[in-house]
Amino acid sequence: MLWRILEILRPYRRTYFQGIALLVAVDLLQLVTPRLLGRIADELQKQHLTRENLLYYALLILGLALTIAAGRYLWRMRLLGVSRRLEYDMRQGLYSHLQKLEPAFYDRHRTGDLMARATNDLDAVRMSTGMGAVMLTDSLVLTASTLALMFVTIDARLTGLALLPFPFMALAALVLGRVIHRRFTLVQEHFGHLTEFAQENLSQIRIVKAFAREEAQIEAFTRVNQDNVQANVSLARVSAVLFPLIQFFAGLSQVITLFYGGNRVVAGTLSLGDFVTFNGFLGLLSWPVMAIGWVINVIQRGTASLERIQAVLTTPPAIMDAPGALHLERLSGEVAFNHVTFSYAPDRRPALEEVSFSLRPGQLVGVVGRTGSGKSTLAALILRLYDPAPGQVFLDGQDVRDLALASIRENVAWVPQEGFLFSTPIRENIAFAGDFGPEDIAAAVRAACLEEDLAGFPDGLDTLVGERGLTLSGGQRQRVTLARALVRNAPLLLLDDCLSAVDTSTEARILANIKTLRSGRTTIFITHRVAAVEDADYVLVLEGGRLLEAGTPAELDRRRGLYYHLRQQQLLEEEKLALGGLKAGPRPARTRPVEE
Amino acid sequence: MAPHQRGLGLAGLAEEEKRGFDLWLLWRLLSYARADWHLFALAGVLILASTGLELAPPYILKIAIDNYLLRPPVAAQAGLVRLAGIYLGITAGVFLTNYWQAYLLQLAGQRVIYRLRQAVFSHLQRLSLSFFDTRPVGQLVTRVANDTQALNQLYTEVLVTLFKDIFLLVGITIAMLSLAPRLALLALVGVPLITLSTALYRHLARKAYRQVRLHLAGVNSFLQEHLSAMRLIQAFGRERANFEQFTRVNQDYYQATMQELTVSAVFRPTMDLINSLVIALLVWYGGGQVIQNLVTFGVLYAMINYTQQFFRPINDMAEKYTIMQAAMAAAEKVLGLLQEKPAVVDAPEVIVRPRWRGEIEFDHVWFAYQPPHWVLRDITFAVRPGETLALVGPTGAGKTSMASLITRFYDVQQGEIRLDGVDIRQMPQGLLRRQIGLVLQDVSLFSGTIAENLILGNPDTSRDRIIRAIEAAQADFVWDLPGGLEARVGERGVNLSLGQRQLLALARALAVDPPVLILDEATASVDSQTEQLIQQALARATAGRTTIVIAHRLSTIQNASRIVVVNHGEIVEQGTHGQLLAVRGLYWRLWQLADQEEKILQSAGKGFGP
Structure with a gap:
């Protein structure tokens, strides 16, 4: 499923790779500060710490921070910018294709559904290519590099012991994630019932009132409403566990580090600096674990949405020019x-x-x-x-x-x-078919008997119609549409x-x-x-x-x-x-x- | 994007802009939370506890470093065991308090939306028909379902995080100040920087976000309009020109989102930069203090940890701002709906009788949906108990409005309508409507079983009565359905023909056994056999009841006790079929027209085919 997403990213690969490279670089630079704090602790313990060193470290931290900030700005603009560009391009492609599809297609699809594809679904695709990809890379790179540093540069046994709770953390995320997903589906189902009930009741309110059944309907709604609350509460019972539980396992790691690592420091087999560094690394590790669940969710939604968009894009237009279609400048009207x-x-x-x-x-x-x-x-x-x-x-x-x-x-x-x-000025509506001079438009207006009406409008031909403009009567609308056709001759x-x-x-x-x-x-x-x-x-x-x-x-x-x-x-x-x-x-x- | 945001028009957007953090709105909202104050209070206590506990770990590490690790004493191991034990206890405590806090909040939040939904739905049931005439159903459904949902976020996410974050910030500041006042003051150098950049961000982000919303609304309305007019665009060959227009709209939106992206791409790294700046200051100045033995290394380390903790809630609060704006908009809509007053209300003192005979009088009734556009003018007539009255006239003459007035869906502007001599405004609406069985033209059934549809949720209806109603309406086909009375109808149920639906609608009205029956006669084409069945059923059903028939086919009302002919909201003739034909007025002409129509249909049916 990831493939489809990668496929649509192909045209943007240059910028995309630049962004990923910057992101990885920032991730690696982030590992330096915990290391520096460890170094300070070591030098302090060995009484080597001088004011010059401190200034040097402080400047180093600041320099790093500046570099990281610049890197972060750049990858955000690259990666998230590309996803915005992708959204724009796909929307262009989608609309352009929609224009080629014949009226029969529009008879089969509701406007709202097509709009949802051009907006909500595209949003989901953008999220998965933007923030989704960022979090994925981020958590993978950060986890791998932190783990490597902990194992190689600090202490393999300490790392092994301290990471003991992590598999449980992953397991909890997985198992709970599944339960949450199930209960969430149930919640959506109940929400659907609620919406349906309201929809049915409100569209038949005349019958409800005629039979004086308001109280009975409220009672029936109460049941639907209660079921919905029940489903939500049962979801909350599980979803409320997830985050504290992960936090708990991360805490366990800290406890192990404090106990075992501390003892090693006391025994002199681990430097205080390494202990401090290790603590810093642990802090970096817990969020990628949490992010992974979110990433999976976003990418799943993105691929599902991409499918819905591609279903439209792959619908061939049924009515189009045949190969070698005849171009006739002017027909006779036969x-x-x-x-x-x-x-x-x-x-x-x-x-x-x-x-x-x-x-x-x-x-x-x-x-x-x-x-x-x-x-x-x-x-x-x-x-x-x-x-x-x-x-x-x-x-x-x-x-x-x-x-x-x-x-x-x-x-x-x-x-x-x-x-x-269209909700544009009347003039634009009449000149819908192309560029027409004021005389042409005036002639069409005359022929459609619109002159008197226009004189009564606040801005004449420039009066805006539609939702935000003037509401025309049925007869006026019909005569404007008539003028729109007459002007073409x-x-x-x-x-x-x-x-x-x-x-x-x-x-x-x-x-x-x-x-x-x-x-x-x-x-x-x-x-x-x-x-x-x-x-x-x-x-x-x-x-x-x-x-x-x-x-x-x-x-x-x-x-x-x-x-x-x-x-x-x-x-x-x-x-x-x-x-x-x-x-x-x-x-x-x-x-x-x-x-x- | 939340569902309720999608349909937001440009006008709605402008409205939303004016709204910030509205205290009055918040107060009104809190009234729905009051009943659960103990849940919220308990969650609040737990939040305080968990925040307090979360402040402990950096301090524990400080003790470990200062007391046992930097210069290990003899009893270091025992001390470490004790600290690890405390740390474990705190971790468990944080887990428990956080879980219960989150669960209780969700529970309380759900109970609040439950109550709010109940209030919105019940209120809608009480509003009069005139309210529903001008509002799209979809919009009202959104109020009941989605807008209340958005409010839940306000309770469970925004307000709570705000509470927790503020508490955390205060807690951290106190902890830092008590650990090392000078270092804390140094760390607080970051605060004005944060405040300044957050304020700047808020300002820019708000502007950028507004642009994004505005142009998104532009994309939406363009799509809405042009997708539904696609055949027109194609017929006029305007695809290219329209694509250019769309490109502009899409580009505007793209640029707005890039603007927003730039703002956030600068802000987030800037916050991290300020964070690192404070840490660098702490390392440089605090490190010096450590060398001079003015503070311990453990204290410095704890200060650095606290500084990092300090930045999380600040980022959080900036994020919740947009949720809050949307929730406030939803709140306003929901509360606005709750303030709508029903147009038709029960009189303070009502007349209640156990039995009604069903005598109906219109006494100089004038009515308009929108005064002064009169739909009915000076209508006067009376129907005696058990009589059948037919209302006849061209479309738009006011027949259906008359039926709506008898059920008091609307109130008359002048004159009086009486049931058994009592002004219907003196009766409780429910009582009035229970005396009237209404059979409408477009028969819509609720999804549910046949039985549920027949009793419309009235549990007092006996099974015996249902069976009698089915019999009276000649809806015997029910027994042939799979499941009989328990057969499901509606979207996922059995398919009923139009004729069957009409029979069910009749049975539904008869199940109440009302003294008055109003039939908006169906014109829809049912086959002649079904039509006969319906006519027979009607003949039986109307016996012994006052019946008002809105007639579309004249052939069906010849036997009415009286016929009232209306045109343009006025009674032009009344009398029996024979009397009216004799006067050769409008009824006579209509009768001729119907006759002609019959002939044309017949001859067309035979076909003039080429």
């Missing part, structure tokens, strides 16, 4: 479907089934049908956001799969149903039921604008309102994913089929709304905002 069938998931019923039609350039085409009839899917396929299976979609007689994605998307302007805007315009929140008279004005503005270019107008397509050159009627009828509005009217019936129904509906007289005020926003 669209054809040939026996197109498409479903969003293999186990779902097709959203489109056996749809064939062809549209001449320059037409204003209406697409009508009820909710779920496949209208939006039709637009998504023209844009090649999804690939049909089986069947073909043609633009200018070319299968869209043979065209470069850029050629399609530069020539098709799309107004999606959702009215999504593309040969093909796709309007996907994008005027549903706009009142009928404004809708009529907008449609008239579009008709004059886009004469000679293809416009596909998807709507559930049949009346809105009365002026179209050609109308497609969809029902349940199938193309039921196609023709001019007059032809369709005469057929007395679904088109005719939908129209009759909607006329009644509008009449019904008109009956009301007084208009009710808006209800407060009861939509659930994006979850925190």
